[in-house]
Amino acid sequence: MSMIMGLNHPNSGSVTISGKKYKDLRWPMREVGGLLEARAIHPGRSAYAHLWSLAQYGGITKSRVDEVLELVGLTSVAKRRVGKFSLGMGQRLGIAGALLGDPAVILLDEPVNGLDPEGIRWTRSLCRDLAAEGRTVLISSHLMAEMARTADQLVLIGKGRLIAELSVDDFVACSSKQSFKVRAANLDLLIPALEDAGALTLREPNSCLTVMNLSAEAIGELALEQQNALYELTDLSSLEDAFMELTEGAVEYRAS
Amino acid sequence: MTTTLLIRDDVTESNSRAGLRCALRGEWTKFWSLRSAGWSVFALALVTYGLCYLSTNALRSQARIDDPIMRVLVGFNFGQFVMGVLGVLFLSSEYSTGQIRSTVAAMPRPGIVLGAKAIVVGGVGLALGEVLSFSTYFLGRFILSGHASQISISQPGILRVLIESGIDLAIVGLIGLGIASIVRSSAASLSIFTSVMLVLTVVLFAMPGVIVHDMSRYLPANISSTIFASTTPSQLQGTPLFSPLIGLLIIALYAVVLLAVGGWMMTRRDT
Numbered sequence: 448m449s450m451i452m453g454l455n456h457p458n459s460g461s462v463t464i465s466g467k468k469y470k471d472l473r474w475p476m477r478e479v480g481g482l483l484e485a486r487a488i489h490p491g492r493s494a495y496a497h498l499w500s501l502a503q504y505g506g507i508t509k510s511r512v513d514e515v516l517e518l519v520g521l522t523s524v525a526k527r528r529v530g531k532f533s534l535g536m537g538q539r540l541g542i543a544g545a546l547l548g549d550p551a552v553i554l555l556d557e558p559v560n561g562l563d564p565e566g567i568r569w570t571r572s573l574c575r576d577l578a579a580e581g582r583t584v585l586i587s588s589h590l591m592a593e594m595a596r597t598a599d600q601l602v603l604i605g606k607g608r609l610i611a612e613l614s615v616d617d618f619v620a621c622s623s624k625q626s627f628k629v630r631a632a633n634l635d636l637l638i639p640a641l642e643d644a645g646a647l648t649l650r651e652p653n654s655c656l657t658v659m660n661l662s663a664e665a666i667g668e669l670a671l672e673q674q675n676a677l678y679e680l681t682d683l684s685s686l687e688d689a690f691m692e693l694t695e696g697a698v699e700y701r702a703s
Numbered sequence: 704m705t706t707t708l709l710i711r712d713d714v715t716e717s718n719s720r721a722g723l724r725c726a727l728r729g730e731w732t733k734f735w736s737l738r739s740a741g742w743s744v745f746a747l748a749l750v751t752y753g754l755c756y757l758s759t760n761a762l763r764s765q766a767r768i769d770d771p772i773m774r775v776l777v778g779f780n781f782g783q784f785v786m787g788v789l790g791v792l793f794l795s796s797e798y799s800t801g802q803i804r805s806t807v808a809a810m811p812r813p814g815i816v817l818g819a820k821a822i823v824v825g826g827v828g829l830a831l832g833e834v835l836s837f838s839t840y841f842l843g844r845f846i847l848s849g850h851a852s853q854i855s856i857s858q859p860g861i862l863r864v865l866i867e868s869g870i871d872l873a874i875v876g877l878i879g880l881g882i883a884s885i886v887r888s889s890a891a892s893l894s895i896f897t898s899v900m901l902v903l904t905v906v907l908f909a910m911p912g913v914i915v916h917d918m919s920r921y922l923p924a925n926i927s928s929t930i931f932a933s934t935t936p937s938q939l940q941g942t943p944l945f946s947p948l949i950g951l952l953i954i955a956l957y958a959v960v961l962l963a964v965g966g967w968m969m970t971r972r973d974t
Contacts, residue, residue: 453811454804455973470811473720477710487804489737489796496736497805503728504809505721506711544805549709 448554448587452481464552476505480545481554486537490530494521494540497529498547505548515543535566542573553577555586559593571597603649611649611657626659630679631670640669655679726810726819734793734823747785747831754778755839759846768852772864773932775843775854776836779868783875783927786831787896790824790879795889804974813969817884821877821962828876832869840865860933867930867951874951875900877958878923884965900924916942923957926950 449455451462453469461468464479472478488497498512516522519539524532529540538558545553555574559567574597578584588594594601594615601618603611631637634656638648646661658666663680670677734740758777762768794817797803810816840861844854856862878899883892904924907915919925919942930947945953 449804449973452808454807456971472811475721475811476809481808483804483808484801487801487808489733489800489802491737491739491796492733493736496732500729500732500736501805501809503732504725504806506725507709508711511709 448481448483448556448585451554452479452483454483474505474548476501476507476548476550478548478550479552479554480548480550481556482538482541482545482558483554483556484541486529486541488529488537488540488544491528493526493528494532494543495525497540498543501544502547507547511547511549515546518546519543534561535563538562538566538570542570546577551582553582553584555584557588558586559588559590567593613647613649617647625662625682626657627661627663627666628679628681629656629658629666629677630654631656632676632678633673636673637670637675640673641666644669721810723815723818726815727822729806729809730816730819730823734827739792740789743785743789744831747782748835750781750785751776751778751835751839752842754781755842756846759843762852763847763850766851768847768850770932770934771843771847771852771854772840772861775847776839776864776868776931778839779836779872779931780927782832782835782872784897784900786828786872786876787879787900788893790828790876790881791883791892791896792889793820793824794880794883795887795892798887799889807974813974814966817880817962817966817969821880824876824880825873828873829869832872833866834869835872836865836868858933863947864931864933867947870951871927871930871954874954874958875923875927878954878961881958881961881965884962885968920944921953923954926954 450457451464451469452475464472469475469479492500494516495512498515499509501507502509502512513522516525519542521536521539521543524536529537532540538561542555542558545555558570558574562570571593574584574586578599586594586598595618598615600614601612602609629637634650634654638650638656641648641658641661644661644665646666647659649657649659651657663682666680667677754777755775758774759771762771762774768774794803797806806816807813840854840856847853854861856865879892879896882896882899883889886892886895900923904919904922907919907922925942925944927950929944929950944950
């Protein structure tokens with residue numbers, strides 16, 4: 448997300464938004480709104496001064512500052528210094544900053560981390576409302592269950608690699624069903640056959656495959672039909688477990 | 704959501720994209736919305752007027768005072784540090800708090816952010832410097848009234864000292880900002896700033912050798928000492944010095960080089 452907003456430079460490749468690099472956008476704040484860190488805000492400034500300075504950067508009116516403060520429910524504490532804010536208030540202020548330019552694309556990095564249940568619910572319904580207004584809302588999160596309730600479309604990324612892209616409906620359908628870890632002699636041949644049979648497949652980097660929506664028997668028989676040797680067919684109980692399995696090699700730091 | 708008045712009408716009419724003008728407005732708001740700004744201005748005035756009073760009043764008992772304007776403006780030697788620290792913190796605090804990411808997200812060309820900050824620091828420093836130098840002059844003149852050594856703006860060199868001292872204050876603020884744009888960390892920037900301004904002078908004078916002898920006149924502290932005096936010595940403790948105007952141009956060059964390198968690095972490095 449930092450790369451999308453031009454804060455970090457990718458080692459290779461590039462990111463464009465509506466066909467333009469972020470830094471080439473004429474009014475970046477009016478096209479993309481980002482909450483990249485819980486507190487990318489100077490604690491010594493009031494919430495109002497923080498938003499007003501950002502608004503000036505984007506050529507945005509003072510009345511819009513009042514409007515976003517109202518929207519996130521910080522109007523009564525707008526003159527208070529940000530350093531005195533709770534985590535949830537800081538998060539709301541960050542979201543207010545992202546919404547200043549009334550952008551069509553909104554990027555939220557871990558928006559519910561450390562929030563109380565009320566804050567999580569507020570953030571979720573705000574995201575749904577923003578999406579319902581026709582905006583694109585891209586959220587990154589490690590909380591699978593929360594994303595299942597918030598998002599429409601899921602993109603799973605581990606260690607910088609795209610692991611899977613699927614809709615939440617598929618995710619929900621699959622997470623209650625069994626899934627299997629499959630290794631075979633020729634995966635490229637097997638994948639289309641499995642998908643024709645109605646399975647969902649997630650390809651892993653280390654030549655493994657996660658197959659959902661299909662029984663172990665069906666997978667084995669399909670492979671046999673193709674004369675495709677199966678090396679492994681392991682039962683995974685749910686997609687969250689499958690996700691864990693998928694990302695096992697992809698998580699950089701974990702508790703032992 | 705109702706968004707009736709989203710965009711400033713004066714901006715949409717005249718600007719085609721977010722640029723220096725918008726950045727300047729934002730940075731101006733940022734500068735004055737921290738408590739440290741007000742306190743720094745207060746400290747600057749207190750130090751300048753306070754030291755002027757102490758130094759000038761103590762000199763009244765002497766029959767004759769060498770270069771009274773230098774004694775009147777003695778507080779500027781300390782005021783420089785206040786301004787430099789202000790310049791450093793204006794940027795380095797954004798890195799330490801993470802604010803810089805909000806700033807660069809709003810203006811993805813960091814060179815423009817730094818440019819806007821430089822104009823704010825330079826402008827505030829210049830305005831403050833000139834107001835302080837002229838008002839301190841009047842304070843000193845008042846304290847010295849009736850004394851044998853009087854100061855007057857009509858005396859040779861006095862007007863130059865007053866004008867250039869204000870400019871010096873602005874440039875030192877920009878040097879602080881420039882160091883912060885390269886180093887980023889507040890602690891490191893501040894220690895480098897004070898080393899260059901203060902410690903280096905002491906170190907150089909302690910070391911013998913022709914190279915050191917030639918180098919010491921390039922030090923900001925030695926340049927400032929000529930700027931704050933109306934009767935400029937051509938050398939200090941045996942080392943040659945630049946004339947005040949050349950000195951001013953040299954420290955301005957330092958600030959420009961530091962800011963140029965910093966602006967380039969801000970564009971190249973991750974934020």
